[in-house]
Amino acid sequence: MPTQGSFQLDCIHCKKPVIFSIQDLGYQDKLVECTGCGKKYGFGQETLHRQLKKFAALCRQIQESEEILGSASVAVTVGQNEVKIPFKILLSRLKSTLDLSIGNERLSITFRVEPCTN
Numbered sequence: 116m117p118t119q120g121s122f123q124l125d126c127i128h129c130k131k132p133v134i135f136s137i138q139d140l141g142y143q144d145k146l147v148e149c150t151g152c153g154k155k156y157g158f159g160q161e162t163l164h165r166q167l168k169k170f171a172a173l174c175r176q177i178q179e180s181e182e183i184l185g186s187a188s189v190a191v192t193v194g195q196n197e198v199k200i201p202f203k204i205l206l207s208r209l210k211s212t213l214d215l216s217i218g219n220e221r222l223s224i225t226f227r228v229e230p231c232t233n
C-alpha cells in the first residue's frame with residue numbers, strides 16, 4: 116500500500132503541529148499524541164475515520180494523476196485575453212486542508228505531500 120504523504124493538524128491546546136501517517140489510520144484505536152502538551156487524538160469516531168480515509172485517497176489520486184495533469188490547463192479570461200494556467204501550477208499552490216468538526220471543536224487537517232522527484 117502506498118504511504119506517500121502524511122497528515123498534520125494543529126493541536127487544539129498548544130497549536131503545535133501533530134503529524135500522523137496514513138498508516139496510522141489503519142488502526143482505529145490508535146492514538147496520536149501531541150509532542151507539545153501530550154493531548155491525545157484518536158480516529159475511532161466512525162465519521163472522522165471515514166472522512167480522513169477519503170481525504171487521503173483524494174490527495175493520493177491527485178498525486179497519481181500528476182502526469183496527465185501536467186498537460187492539462189484551466190483557461191481563465193482576464194479582460195480581453197485568455198490565460199491558460201497549467202493544472203500543475205494550480206496543484207502546487209493548492210493546500211490540501213480538510214476542516215472537520217469534532218464535538219464542539221473545529222479541527223483543520225492538512226495533507227502534506229512528500230517532495231516530488233522531478
Ligand SMILES: [Zn+2]
Pocket residue numbers: 126127128129130131149150151152153154
Ligand atoms: Zn498540544
